[in-house]
Amino acid sequence: xxxxxxxxxxxxxxxxxxxxxxxxxxxxxxxxxxxxxxxxxxxxxxxxxxxxxxxxxxxxxxxxxxxxxxxxxxxxxxxxxxxxxxxxxxxxxxxxxxxxxxxxxx
Numbered sequence: 209x210x211x212x213x214x215x216x217x218x219x220x221x222x223x224x225x226x227x228x229x230x231x232x233x234x235x236x237x238x239x240x241x242x243x244x245x246x247x248x249x250x251x252x253x254x255x256x257x258x259x260x261x262x263x264x265x266x267x268x269x270x271x272x273x274x275x276x277x278x279x280x281x282x283x284x285x286x287x288x289x290x291x292x293x294x295x296x297x298x299x300x301x302x303x304x305x306x307x308x309x310x311x312x313x314x
Contacts, residue, residue: 236280237304241265242273246296246305249283253295 237243244263248254256274260267274294277283282301286293296302 232280233282233304236276236282237308239273239276241269242277243305245270245273245277245294246282246301247309249294249296250302250305253286253293255291255293259294 237246241263244265245259248259248262254262256267256270259265259274260270263270274283274285278285278294282297283294284297286295296305
């Protein structure tokens with residue numbers, strides 16, 4: 209199914225700053241490990257150890273990627289005691305990942 213998505217802002221009104229921010233957004237999703245983390249978080253909030261085990265990547269590597277995703281505004285974290293739980297930052301991230309996956313599957 210092909211959906212036509214109209215831009216919400218006319219292209220001629222996109223600022224240089226917005227272009228830079230969009231480039232950063234896509235840069236943060238360009239790493240396969242970061243993408244796997246985002247895909248795993250589509251199912252909901254998870255702790256670092258669970259993400260590490262599920263993706264078969266070291267806790268250190270997952271933490272590094274999560275830090276980059278958090279800095280980029282793609283994930284958020286919640287501390288509970290000694291554990292830190294991560295989830296997608298908002299529905300925009302869910303839509304971005306879902307539409308991107310839909311695109312590559314066509």
